Amino acid sequence: MTWPGELVSGDRVAGSLYTDPAIFAGELTRIFERTWVWVAHESELPGPGTFRSTHVGTQPVIVTRDRAGDLHTLVNRCRHRGASLCERQNGRANGFTCPYHAWSYGLDGTLRGVPYPTGYEGVLEKADLPLVTLRTESHGGMIFATFDPGAVPLREFLGDAAGWIDRFMLQGGGFPIKVLGRHRFTYRGNWKIQLENTTDGYHFPIVHRSWMASVDAETANMMSFMTDQDAVTHDLGNGHSVMRMVPDRSDLAVDDGTEPLPARFAPLVEDLSRTFPDDEVRRLVRSVHGTGFNLNLFPNVAMSGSFFRVLRPVAVDETVVEHIAIGPDGPPELDALNRERLRIHEHFQGPFGFGTPDDAEGWDRVQRGAQAVPDLPIMVNRGLSRESRDGEGWPTSHVTDETGMRASYRMWKQLMSDE
Incomplete structure (x- = not known):
């Protein structure tokens, strides 16, 4: 039998990584149960007693904030x-009670009550039966959990990506970030196909021609990065x-004040100017399009321009994706700005948008095609000959190259090869 790690060789991966159920089963235990997996944003748990239900791999979990404000991730299983x-x-609760036999648990997972305890004498100690609890840590408002008690601290796992999370959160324009809404869809393909997509600049002008034709000239020019060597x-x-993709928007804190604000946002500028000083208005409006980069965090979340994209593996050929719209968390006077962000989000990421449906069609086609000659390599070698280390020591190549995919598959191989 070929060991899964042997199916990845630097600049190519076997197509069976998309189609083999045995490989998929291994990924659930070796990747999704051993790494830090994103589970929620802190704005979704705004106070004691709030919770959010989600998954780590295929396992259902509940993320909670207890009365002391501490975060927990609990397996959703009595x-x-x-x-x-x-x-x-999502919602607010004092705890969770099983609807079958009414065993009740606290927000931290402790078993608080067992009805009709007669019959359990000498065979049950409540302290021995808390809910299975995952290690839970956060950075920049992003909450991660892991089944592995021996995993490195989250900050170490994020490494240099942590600084990019901090940059991404600057799009609040001086305010914290909050979740505005989310929508969920399923595509008939392997989870890694979507993982590859977030740092695939090569497909953008081809797949998203209809979106480019639908936006104003300023936006289209901003996203014309194919020949930009920076x-x-x-x-x-x-x-x-x-x-x-847009290097001069990689850090929204950098602004010399000379770049004009997009003309399409003139009504928004006028609205915000009734409440906020000019410098704050400028920060807020410059942040409407989000950042100029897509950050891919292995294995399941991308911080993409102005939204979060979360993937959840369901089967070897089925993946659930959530697109989460975000915006600044501030006074009611920001409502107009957040409505504008939602309209921009819907225009590309929405189910009737110009972007996501085209992406999903591509992901479906890759899965269908990969059924043929499954050991035929999937190529991820674009830009390999011009990849070099930048001043930070990061392997770097052009935005249309497949550097990000090679990064993901190196980590995949490490985890799948480690016995």
């Missing part, structure tokens, strides 16, 4: 007979990468 405890996506992709280590 310790008695295995029933799910929570079917709501537009690059960096391998940040541990499978993470960042694709800098």
Whole structure:
């Protein structure tokens, strides 16, 4: 039998990585149960007693904030007979009670009550049966969890990607970031196909021609990065990468004040100017399009321009994707700006948008094509000969090159080869 790690050789990967159920099963245990997986944004748990239901790989979990404000990630499975405890996506609760036999648990997972305890004398100690709890840590408002108690600290796992998370959060224009809304869809393809897409600049002018034709000239010019030699992709280590499509927007804190604000936002400028001083208005409006980069965090979340994209593997040929719109968390006077961000989000990422449906068609086609000659290599060698290390020591090549994909597959190989 070929060991999964042997199916990745630097600049190519076997097509069976998309189609082999045994490989997929190994990924769930060796990757999704051993690395830090993104589970929520802190704005979704704004106070004590708030929770959000999600998944780590295929395993259902509940992310909670207890009365002391501490974060927990709990496996959504009663310790008695295995029933799910929570079917709501989010909300507020004092704890969770199993609907089958009413075992009740605290927000930190402790078993608080067992009804009709007669019959459990000498065979049950509540302290021995808390909910299975994952290690939970956060950075920059991004909450991650892992099943592995021996995993390195989150900050070490993120490495140089942490600084890019901090840059991404600057699009609040001086305010914290909050989740504005989300939508979910499923495509009939392997999770790694979507993982590759976030730092694939090569496809953009081909797949997204209709979107480019639908936007104003200023936006189209901003996204015309194919021949911009300053537009690059960096391998940040541990499978993470960042694709800098609009280099002069990589750090929204850098602004010499000479760049004119887009004419299309003139009504928004007028609205904001009634409340905020000119410098704040400028920061807020410059942030409407988000950052000029896509940050891919292995294995399941991308911070893409102005939104989060989260993937959840369901089967070897089925993946759920969530697109999460974000905006500044501030006074009601920011509502108009956040509505504008939502309209921009819908225009590209929405289910009837000009971007995501085209992407999903491509992902479906890759899965269908990969069924043929499954060991025929998938090529990820674009730009390999011109890849070099930049001043930070990051392997770097042009934004249209496949540096980010090679970064992901190096981490994939490391995890899948480690016995």
